[in-house]
Amino acid sequence: MVKIHACGLNFADLLMIKGKYQDTPAVPFTLGLELSGTIEAVGPGADSSLTGKNVAVFAGQGGLAEYGCFPVDRCVVMPENMSFAEAAAFQVAYGTSHVALDYKARLQAGETLLVLGAAGGVGLTAVEIGKRMGARVIAVARGAAKLDVARKAGADICIDAEVDDLREQIKALGGADVVYDAVGGDLFRAAFRATNPDGRILAIGHASGDVPQIPANHLLVKNISVLGLYWGGYMKFKPSVLTDSMAQLFSWFAEGGLTPHISHELPLERADEALELLKSRRSTGKVVVTMHSPA
Template structure:
């Protein structure tokens, strides 16, 4: 089978021919139809992600496809079932083995290409806004990086939850994607001052930040008393330092959200969240945005789109 693989040295990932794996106990063999790309894939290549596997390994965190074989002990799935899986790695290949407990059956309304980019982006935003920040109707939500893979879902989910959504992104095209996802107000990070614009809107109750760096600092200074700031990631490459005395004065809270971490300590929270999201999709309340669908031989090009922040929504590799 073909697989986009990282070898043991410092080489860039390459498309290699590898043996098709066999499922171990409690695993499934998946005939992979599509794999969603994530910023974390770039961090894995650099060895900077918190859950980077030991080399060699195949990239690709989230996939969708058809169950081709069952390992011993798997009784809740059948050969031929369409499922999505958050595997953490192994998705950029024609076949893969994954923990059966992580496989989520797909509704008839969802294509594999949509499903491959659905779990992490929508799951992160829903868990962050609902479970962590407890976003309430009528509150003002500021979404940084609002045209990216997770940012765009935060705009959409925040609007569904009844918030006034302010989307911050760079450039008219990216802001238009955020507006189409439901944003009430737009801030161009390339030409406008985030703090000034947010102050004019009365400040933020919740900040959703996958960017970090200077944008975090500006958003922090534009928060209302009792605001909650969600740190989702650091796409800017800069991890901000938080002044605890400012948290004290404004009674603010800064909280982290690592979606995959819930699999290890409270998987039921993640499972409930995904069930809600799949129900919303089946009811037509979510409109996933996939900006690029590329074949496996162009996986490196897809990752470069993320690196350059040239995509809106998700980049998906069709296997």
């Protein structure tokens, strides 16, 4: 049983409300994929020394509450220098980007990484992790304010998503070796055409609502690989991918190598406003809902 201090919101929460997420629970359920808090009690067979530990939890549901009961293997002890808000904002965004770039795309130092939606919850972490892995990072986002956030996260080059010919701008910069796409739609189509031979495209999500159709003949002509990633899915069939990744990420955080960006922090009674920030795309990085204040 966890006394919940904070819950990080994700685009998946909006899809769950509509019943369109691939892992939408049966109703009734409580929103909130990821959370942080303090373990207050453990069930039979669990390690009693965990009581009192501060943990980050990838729960899949139940985060927008004051208390919750979760499987013990979903609870990861937080680094001592990590706040509850940072822990609640950490696992899905950083985990998605690290597994995508390292495990799936095998991003190499010196390659060019193109991040679409670079100021969003996962996009911003892709910029930060890609830079840490030694890539040259091109960030695409809408508007000067969002591009400034991406630049501060480490982007080498920033391009406004509203430019007339995104494809030509990317090609003029040498093209992309790896594309990280959580947006879909026209941005995906432009990036696809600017991907270098032997490039890898990571299909992370389709926040635009437009799921692009990929011409297979173009894939074979340019030797391009399209790699789908549903981060939470590994929990069911290969959990070691997630646990190994999270161990690396928490180590980087403890060393001061990662800086979660939280643009908004609202109390539980304003959770509807917090969700609206995601829906209207007025947030950058993560939106966090807070419950109990730590003692």
